[in-house]
Amino acid sequence: MKLYQGMGPNSYRVRIFMAEKGISLPMVDVDFAKGEHKAPEFLAVNSLGQIPVLELDDGTVITESVAICRYLEETTREPQLFGHDAVSRAKVEMWNRRAELVILGTVGNVALHSDAFFAERLTQFPAFAETERAAVPQKWGWLDDELSDGRPFLAGDEFSIADITAGVTAWLCEVFGMEIPASAKNVQRWLERVRSRPSFEA
Template identity: 70%
Template sequence: MRQLTNAGRLHCGIGPNSYRVRIFMAEKGIDLPRVEVDLMTGEHRRPDFLRLNSLGQIPVLELDDGSVITESIAICRYLDALEPEPPLFGAGPKERGLVEMWNRRAEIELFGTVGNIALHSHAMFANRLTQFPAFAETERAAAPRKWAWLEREMADGRPFLAGEHFSVADITAAVVSWLGDFFGVPVPPSLPRVEAWLERVRSRPSWSV
């Protein structure tokens, strides 16, 4: 792993979004100086952190000139511009469009659903928002349908979400399966294409960062 100097430092910690960026960096073979933010003790709600990100969320990339980039995908795009190979946002117009499409679909359809279950049902988030347990249950019922939708979408036999090549969309969607395992919303059984795709992604060295 090549340590990037002068590319800022990454404030990160537990959770699926920091994980997405860590996987992305591992796929690029790069790393950044890191500052661990402890969500469990509420470090992200302290004034010094809120000065970095007013939303109180990680990951945050603090550049050497003091500028700040938040949002996992924005951080990944910055890193992609610094280190274009391998092209995890797609190569060429068509692939770039497909990667964007699938990353958005993964965020909205999969991440959104499993995230809502966690946010609205788990004690960990009770202080963070007004929880609506009934909404969590609606989303819990929807989650298997979302994975079944992905199964149908992959019926053409392509190895990765956006086609022939591994991309940031695979990172986003596979991290949802990890999040689901943690919050008791596993990928349902009997979805062979999703299962094979997950195996393909999870067996990559980047998964274990």
């Protein structure tokens, strides 16, 4: 197997997941700045020109970071990062989706519609980016309220992929100059907890 990856939140998610599982794979770095994602050789692997991509030994290709993580969960069972029973799996799925749709999506829209790097990928709307940027503190405030029950991780007592997604979102905020409000004490405590894990150095 090998993992095509590079800079960006989705590759970072997979690397953290692998580190939590103790998985080591050969990695092929794809440099977007050099346009390597547009090269015919890479487009033959993923026609969307996106990373990460997991290529199995038999040539099977799996794209999308969560799909890759699900494959790794099935092939390396411990620790279980998608939950261990029906209730915990549903809660992890719920919180991972919430982290993606409510916070990561908002932060991502700021980047997509304001940074010159993405200008060739889509028609940018700077006003939309500023509207989304203004909404970011509110999104973290929502999560702060949700964490006010004192649970250590998003989906409960156990670290999961939901924490990886939200933790990477916090990293992306830093990259694009968006601060998590200091008043969001519950989020700050949660973030300190997850960032202290060695996997976040992946």
